Amino acid sequence: MSHFQTQLVPPADALRIEAVDFAYGNGHVVFSNLNLSARRGEFVAILGPSGCGKTTLLNLLSGFQQPQAGRLLVDGQATRPELPALGYVFQSPQLFPWLSALENVRFGLRVAADKSFAEQREQALHYLRLVGLEAAAERLPRQLSGGMQQRVALARTLALQPQVLLMDEPFAALDAISRNSMNEETLRLWAELGQTVLFITHDIDEAVFLADRVVVLNIAPGGIHSELAIDLPRPRSNRETRRLPAFLDYRNELMERIGDVMAQSSLLEPLS
Numbered sequence: 137m138s139h140f141q142t143q144l145v146p147p148a149d150a151l152r153i154e155a156v157d158f159a160y161g162n163g164h165v166v167f168s169n170l171n172l173s174a175r176r177g178e179f180v181a182i183l184g185p186s187g188c189g190k191t192t193l194l195n196l197l198s199g200f201q202q203p204q205a206g207r208l209l210v211d212g213q214a215t216r217p218e219l220p221a222l223g224y225v226f227q228s229p230q231l232f233p234w235l236s237a238l239e240n241v242r243f244g245l246r247v248a249a250d251k252s253f254a255e256q257r258e259q260a261l262h263y264l265r266l267v268g269l270e271a272a273a274e275r276l277p278r279q280l281s282g283g284m285q286q287r288v289a290l291a292r293t294l295a296l297q298p299q300v301l302l303m304d305e306p307f308a309a310l311d312a313i314s315r316n317s318m319n320e321e322t323l324r325l326w327a328e329l330g331q332t333v334l335f336i337t338h339d340i341d342e343a344v345f346l347a348d349r350v351v352v353l354n355i356a357p358g359g360i361h362s363e364l365a366i367d368l369p370r371p372r373s374n375r376e377t378r379r380l381p382a383f384l385d386y387r388n389e390l391m392e393r394i395g396d397v398m399a400q401s402s403l404l405e406p407l408s
C-alpha cells in the first residue's frame with residue numbers, strides 16, 4: 137500500500153513555506169501570507185535590507201519560532217529544531233574557544249553515537265580537509281583568522297551531512313577579499329555535496345554570485361517583494377563571473393529593487 141502511495145506522490149520540494157503569517161508578541165507583523173519554496177539542490181539567496189525579517193525567516197524555518205498561520209516543510213516534513221536534515225551556519229562562527237579546530241568539528245558528531253571516537257576524528261578531518269583547513273586542525277580558534285574560523289564552522293555543519301543548509305549572513309563580518317574567497321569556496325562545496333541552500337544576505341553582489349535565484353524581501357508590508365533567476369554559467373569564479381556584463385546587469389536590477397523596497401518602507405514607516 138505504501139509502495140503504491142510513494143509512486144503517486146510527486147517528489148517533495150526540499151523546502152516549502154506555505155501561507156505563513158508571523159508577528160512578534162508586540163504586534164510587529166513580519167510576514168503575512170509568505171510563500172516560498174526551494175527545489176532539491178537549488179541555491180536560493182534571500183536578499184533584503186536590515187530589519188526586513190531575514191533572521192526571523194530562518195528562525196521559522198528551523199522551528200525556533202512558530203508561525204501564527206501556515207506551514208513550513210523541510211523535505212515534506214513539518215520543521216522542528218532537531219530535524220537532522222537541517223544545518224545552520226550563523227554570522228558569527230560560535231566555536232568553542234578551548235577546543236581545536238578538529239575538536240570543534242568533531243563536537244557535533246558526538247551525538248552520532250554509532251561512531252567510535254576514531255571514526256568521529258576521521259570524519260571531522262575529512263570535512264576540515266574539504267574546507268582546506270587540514271593543516272590547521274590542531275589550532276585553537278584564536279589562532280585562526282575570521283575567515284578560517286568561519287570555515288571551521290562550515291565544516292562542523294557539513295560534517296553532519298544536512299540536506300538543507302540555512303546560512304544567515306555567514307560572511308558579513310569578513311573583509312571583502314575574504315568574503316569573495318568564501319563565496320567561491322561555498323560554491324565549490326555546494327557543487328561537491330549538492331545540498332539545498334538558503335543563503336541570507338544583504339550584499340547584492342554576494343547574492344548574484346552565489347544563487348540560482350534571488351528572493352528580495354520587503355520591509356513593509358512584510359513578505360516577498362520579487363524574485364530574480366540568475367542565469368550565469370557555472371562553475372562561477374571571482375575572476376570571471378564578477379566581470380561578466382550579465383553579472384553587472386543582475387546587480388543593477390537588484391539595486392533598483394532594493395531601492396524600491398527602501399522607498400516603500402519609508403513611505404509607511406517614517407524614521408522617528
Ligand SMILES: Nc1ncnc2c1ncn2[C@@H]1O[C@H](COP(=O)(O)OP(=O)(O)O)[C@@H](O)[C@H]1O
Nearest residue numbers: 160162164166185186187188189190191192193
Ligand atoms: N524578538 C523580537 N520582538 C519584536 N520584534 C522583533 C524581534 N526580533 C526582531 N524583531 C523585529 O522584526 C523585524 C525583523 O527582524 P530580523 O528578522 O532580525 O531582520 P533582519 O535579520 O532582516 O535584519 C525587525 O523590525 C526587528 O526589529
Ligand SMILES: [Mg+2]
Nearest residue numbers: 190191192304
Ligand atoms: Mg538578521
